Amino acid sequence: MTVHIGAKPGEIAETVLIPGDPYRARWAAETYLDDARLVTEVRGELGFTGTWRGHPVTIQGSGMGMPSLSIYANELIRDYGARTLIRVGSCGGMQAHVKVRDVILAMSASSVSTPSATILRELNYAPHADWGLLRAAADAAEAIGAPTHVGGIHSSDTFYDERGDLTEQLTRHGILGVEMEAAELYILAARHGCRALAILTVSDHLQTGEELPSDQRERSFGQMIEIALAAAFPGE
Ligand SMILES: O=P(O)(O)O[C@H]1O[C@H](CO)[C@@H](O)[C@H]1O
Ligand SMILES: O=c1cc[nH]c(=O)[nH]1
Numbered sequence: 001m002t003v004h005i006g007a008k009p010g011e012i013a014e015t016v017l018i019p020g021d022p023y024r025a026r027w028a029a030e031t032y033l034d035d036a037r038l039v040t041e042v043r044g045e046l047g048f049t050g051t052w053r054g055h056p057v058t059i060q061g062s063g064m065g066m067p068s069l070s071i072y073a074n075e076l077i078r079d080y081g082a083r084t085l086i087r088v089g090s091c092g093g094m095q096a097h098v099k100v101r102d103v104i105l106a107m108s109a110s111s112v113s114t115p116s117a118t119i120l121r122e123l124n125y126a127p128h129a130d131w132g133l134l135r136a137a138a139d140a141a142e143a144i145g146a147p148t149h150v151g152g153i154h155s156s157d158t159f160y161d162e163r164g165d166l167t168e169q170l171t172r173h174g175i176l177g178v179e180m181e182a183a184e185l186y187i188l189a190a191r192h193g194c195r196a197l198a199i200l201t202v203s204d205h206l207q208t209g210e211e212l213p214s215d216q217r218e219r220s221f222g223q224m225i226e227i228a229l230a231a232a233f234p235g236e
Contacts, residue, residue: 002075005047005060007039012080013049013056015232017225018072018087020181022046022061027219028088029059032229045072052229053236058082066155066184070115073188084195086133086228087185090203090217091153091177094170098202100210103146103224104176105129105137106153106198109183112166113157116187127155127186130195133231137197140230146223151176153200155183167206177202197231199224 029036033050040047047060062069076082109127141148182198189196201221204211
């Protein structure tokens with residue numbers, strides 16, 4: 001057990017899917033895993049372990065924002081031996097061709113800052129996805145016919161952002177969507193020799209103003225869960 005995860009040793013799988021929303025974790029575990037059982041509920045941040053096609057999988061909520069994600073990713077990797085970490089999150093669409101409910105595979109994650117900035121200092125490190133996971137996810141998305149985009153995203157510290165000029169520059173530079181965790185996940189995975197990918201479903205759109213309600217963000221983003229599981233275990 002760690003300060004923030006109540007699972008016993010051996011109760012967390014090497015492959016972990018990480019939504020921000022703990023109730024998305026519960027829905028995904030109940031919907032896609034066999035024999036899913038609750039292994040931690042410290043602070044209400046639910047984690048479940050079960051199997052997918054015989055492979056052990058944990059689905060652990062991270063909370064919102066990079067500081068919270070950093071706590072869970074650090075403990076999953078350093079204390080529980082997680083090796084493959086796939087974020088399954090929602091994001092805001094930032095390009096006209098990216099529609100609500102489309103899937104984004106985050107090849108890279110730009111940011112203004114991350115919790116790792118104190119370690120990286122002057123280095124403008126480029127947080128990026130694991131190539132094997134990214135390729136497998138793209139194959140899986142194509143196989144199920146999910147409308148999918150592959151490219152750069154922005155990991156923000158601010159949901160209610162007031163920097164319209166920053167959004168404009170991100171959009172101008174081809175950023176597909178905005179969320180709040182992937183950059184730090186990619187940096188931590190690189191630091192600890194793990195594999196990471198962020199798979200996002202577009203829940204709202206910065207240009208059109210469309211937005212899905214919270215119950216749909218919690219329980220209806222099944223294609224990204226299917227893609228994540230297929231990417232973690234290609235060939236299954
Ligand atoms: O749906 P999740 O995975 O929480 O991801 C997005 O939603 C939250 C904001 O509503 C942030 O955590 C953002 O990254
Ligand atoms: O961080 C996020 C997540 C969903 N939608 C947004 O606009 N931002």
